[in-house]
Amino acid sequence: MHLNGIQWYKEPMERVAGLLNDMVASGVITNYAVFDAVAQMRYTEAVVTLDADILVALPDPSSLNLLAPIYSFCKERGYSPEGEAIRVGDWPVQFIPAFDSITEEALETAETADLNGVPFRVVRADYLAVIALSVGRSKDFARILALLESGSIDDEMISHLAEKHGIHGKWRAFKRNFYET
Amino acid sequence: MANGVHSNGIFMKPEIRKLLEKQAQWQRSRAQKPWIEKLRESVRMRESISKLRKKRLTKPSREGVTDT
Numbered sequence: 001m002h003l004n005g006i007q008w009y010k011e012p013m014e015r016v017a018g019l020l021n022d023m024v025a026s027g028v029i030t031n032y033a034v035f036d037a038v039a040q041m042r043y044t045e046a047v048v049t050l051d052a053d054i055l056v057a058l059p060d061p062s063s064l065n066l067l068a069p070i071y072s073f074c075k076e077r078g079y080s081p082e083g084e085a086i087r088v089g090d091w092p093v094q095f096i097p098a099f100d101s102i103t104e105e106a107l108e109t110a111e112t113a114d115l116n117g118v119p120f121r122v123v124r125a126d127y128l129a130v131i132a133l134s135v136g137r138s139k140d141f142a143r144i145l146a147l148l149e150s151g152s153i154d155d156e157m158i159s160h161l162a163e164k165h166g167i168h169g170k171w172r173a174f175k176r177n178f179y180e181t
Numbered sequence: 182m183a184n185g186v187h188s189n190g191i192f193m194k195p196e197i198r199k200l201l202e203k204q205a206q207w208q209r210s211r212a213q214k215p216w217i218e219k220l221r222e223s224v225r226m227r228e229s230i231s232k233l234r235k236k237r238l239t240k241p242s243r244e245g246v247t248d249t
Contacts, residue, residue, distance in 0.1 A: 013220050038220065045211040046222035048230060090224045115217060150212055 012089030017120035028073045031057040033110035035123040040143055043125050043152040051085050051092040055107050070095050102165050125152040130161040133170050
């Protein structure tokens, strides 16, 4: 929504999306996609999370201080750091540069969702699951189970990506522990 | 499925099974809400947990405690 020529956001997450879209338009980042719990909630029921995690691609990945341009962009717009995040309304936002082949591909294949008219890039459900599988904490396993239960992904989709990215052993172990009887 | 016997072989009264199926359906329906609504719910849950934690960390008070 525009008021007196200024973009006005009703929801805090719309403001996050607007900030990220502005970052891409200004060349501070080349791409972004929300992942982890915030993205999971697109498919499952609401879960508790402390922050919004954003995968980012940077124009100069060799820079020593990778996140400095993001932080100064946010500061110019009145968003201050809070620990390792930037506070945008109700949401501490963490920026995570794509760190391996899975997260790079998750970023490239992300979908553009419509958040009350604001475009918001979001990691697909199959990549959410395979990122969770690669990280492998108990909350990540719970995320895979929730996504499977939601019907947004199936065994074959995870199996395909796990094979492609060399973590099929982890998928077999997951199935043995949680999935198969 | 025989009357009163669940698919996994466990005996279950039909009315209990019906109740559980209804509850499971209601739980699944929560996932069908719009994403933005679920994000709002998540913030509300986070705030409630934070309040409960703060309350637990403060000195126990007799206020509101009823002895029986």
